[in-house]
Amino acid sequence: MHGNRSRKPAKSLDKSFSDNIILLYQKKYNGFNFKHFYEYLIEEENINVSYTFVYTTLMNKGIRSPKARKATKRRLAKEKLQKEKKLENKTEEEIEIIVTNEVALEDSHPRCEKPKYFGELTEMDGSSHLWFGDKKSCLHLATDKATNHIVGGYFDWQETLKGYYNVFKQILENYGIPYEFKTDNRTVFNYNRLNENKRTSDKDVLTQFGYACKQLGTGIDTTSVSQAKGLIERDNETFQDRLINELKLNNITTIEGANEYLIKIFIPKFNKKFALDYKKFESVYDASPSAEKINYTLAVLTPRKIDNGNSIKFKNEYYQPYENNELKCFKPKTECLVIQAFNGELLVTIGEKVYELRKLEKHEKYSKEFDIAPEIKKEKKKYIPPMSHPWKLASFKQQMKKAHTERVYA
DSSP states (O other): OOTTTTOOOTTOOOHHHHHHHHHHHHHTSTTOOHHHHHHHHHHTSOOOOOHHHHHHHHHHTTOOOTTOOHHHHHHHHHHHHHHTTOSTTOOHHHHHHHHHHHSOOOOOOOOOOOOSSBTSOEEEEEEEEOOSTTSOEEEEEEEETTTTEEEEEEEESSSOHHHHHHHHHHHHHHTOBOSEEEEESHHHHHHHHSOGGGOOGGGOHHHHHHHHHHHHTOEEEEESOGGGGHHHHHHHHHHHHHHHHHHHHTTOOSHHHHHHHIIIIIHHHHHHHHSOOGGGSOBOOBOOOOHHHHHHHSOEEEEEEOOTTSOEEETTEEEEEEETTEEOOOOTTOEEEEEEOTTSOEEEEETTEEEEEEEOOSSOSSOTTTSOOOOOOOOOOOOOOOOOGGGOHHHHHHHHHIIIIIOOOO
């Protein structure tokens, strides 16, 4: 008999060490996959152990990783069925069928080559989930297919044009104008199913977003097959697996806090760990537009008609057109196009000119008969961008028709 038999190895860790790791996982890091948990043990808890030790400790305790591989899932399913005595007196072939039915295998799909250039194809998607707090929100995400580099992300309460515009703005400012987007077309179908009274321009994502892309020369390819944009689908899974736990760990419960953490901390960390270095790839991004062009391109365009009171109703408020601080009057039922710029500024195109829109208050701010007239400060001349092709009503109507009948988005 060997002299060391039954002796504890000199370098073995104390049992309390293993218990502490198990307790941390169950109480603080519950839901993390094993690899993510292992990283946090080193970075946040200053516990330097091997991944194998962490894996073995948790598995021996009966804890399974949420990201277990298929082979592991099959093995664990088989062990479970054997323990439940459901595989007794079964042939190997029957056992294989039972285990296969127990673990639903993912649908297989063919691999495809990635694009050669950075910016050649950007996959974009919205993922509704209980990301933080007790209310569902939607993460709008965009990734470059050549490098798996996340180029933009934004939380909103629903899958909205605002969400996609914020992602697009990040891309334009940080990288430039991409060559093409690939996204799903669910938003078009959802918009078409809405009651006409509930249809608003900011819900018509692909008409508005597609129109902005058209002005910048960016293409859009839409699909209803998730495998066709498998990279962004897989990134969404990784975000759901990691980001939810990190937001919870940092006690982030507001959408403002979630967006700040997403953009400043999580995406840079994700790109460093999972993405290829995009600087090693040749870029086909066009130069970034000016801040002014981005503001007026990422706009919401809404056809309207001037009413009998020379006003335009927009979002339950009335507005009137002005030029150089002078009210401009038009015939009733004159068609126009209301432009809400990215920063919220409101303009209107009537004919071949662009006008400033001013809100018509329900009551005067002061009475000419009873109040002392306030001192009127001389207003600076407000900048009104020149009329251009993107803001022509006929051009926008043509885009709406293409988006909802011909399925052409850019």
